[in-house]
Amino acid sequence: MSLEIKNLSAGYGDIVVLRDVSFTVPADQIVSLLGANGAGKTTSLNAICGLLADVKSGSIFLDGTDLRSLAPHERVEAGLSQVPQGRHLFPFMSVRENLEMGAYAKRSHARHAENLEWVLTIFPKVKERLSQYAGSLSGGEQQMCAIARGLMSQPKYLLLDEPSLGLAPIVVRQVMSVIKTISARGIGVLLVEQNVAQALKLARYAYVLEHSGIAIEGAAEDLAGDDRVRKAYLGL
Numbered sequence: 001m002s003l004e005i006k007n008l009s010a011g012y013g014d015i016v017v018l019r020d021v022s023f024t025v026p027a028d029q030i031v032s033l034l035g036a037n038g039a040g041k042t043t044s045l046n047a048i049c050g051l052l053a054d055v056k057s058g059s060i061f062l063d064g065t066d067l068r069s070l071a072p073h074e075r076v077e078a079g080l081s082q083v084p085q086g087r088h089l090f091p092f093m094s095v096r097e098n099l100e101m102g103a104y105a106k107r108s109h110a111r112h113a114e115n116l117e118w119v120l121t122i123f124p125k126v127k128e129r130l131s132q133y134a135g136s137l138s139g140g141e142q143q144m145c146a147i148a149r150g151l152m153s154q155p156k157y158l159l160l161d162e163p164s165l166g167l168a169p170i171v172v173r174q175v176m177s178v179i180k181t182i183s184a185r186g187i188g189v190l191l192v193e194q195n196v197a198q199a200l201k202l203a204r205y206a207y208v209l210e211h212s213g214i215a216i217e218g219a220a221e222d223l224a225g226d227d228r229v230r231k232a233y234l235g236l
């Protein structure tokens, strides 16, 4: 069981951002996708979710199901969920309403009450703020709310785009700890991070995007000791 991206080439019109990119997220693991600003991390996630018009070639399999011909909402029904960079909450809706927006997918309806209960258990801060406007939450609380919303569709695979961006170190640690809890539940996690040190601590395996392709990949602990990664991404 895995989310498998094979030979993906994509971009924006004539601009090629990804060339022949392949990576795999096993169902029970946290895998990290790393790379500098503009390397194509968000473009990769959008291509997987069906949000990118210019996917030129490649295949995307979710537990064997080919997603390429499916619309974004059908990919959610197949078990895919993205927590976008910058969170994109609905600021003038309550936290509860934001969570309900995440539960739109039919796949989650039968277990809606259990899903909500679980999500509020792992995010007690979100539970305290259910009736507040999402836009009134702190940055850390908004990130938690966005992840909680992403979990409400009961995904098999969760794509997290820079969940630690702009958060204080203590909040980053909370978010990372929750990602572990999510993975322990059997949800495959693709973690896009600028915080390379944290990501390599959390992930089992990692890929580095450079010059439109996967330049380095390997077990996260090996990458943490790799000279190229240490120099370019860990400032060592």
Ligand SMILES: Nc1ncnc2c1ncn2[C@@H]1O[C@H](COP(=O)(O)OP(=O)(O)OP(=O)(O)O)[C@@H](O)[C@H]1O
Pocket: 012, 015, 017, 035, 036, 037, 038, 039, 040, 041, 042, 043, 044, 085, 194
């Ligand atoms: N809508 C768009 N139209 C044209 N080019 C785009 C568009 N969105 C992104 N790009 C370009 O595609 C490249 C990859 O961008 P992308 O957002 O995927 O990078 P990223 O790795 O997520 O970067 P960051 O770490 O800053 O979030 C960049 O050169 C960017 O300028």
Ligand SMILES: [Mg+2]
Pocket: 041, 042, 043, 085, 161
């Ligand atoms: Mg990005």
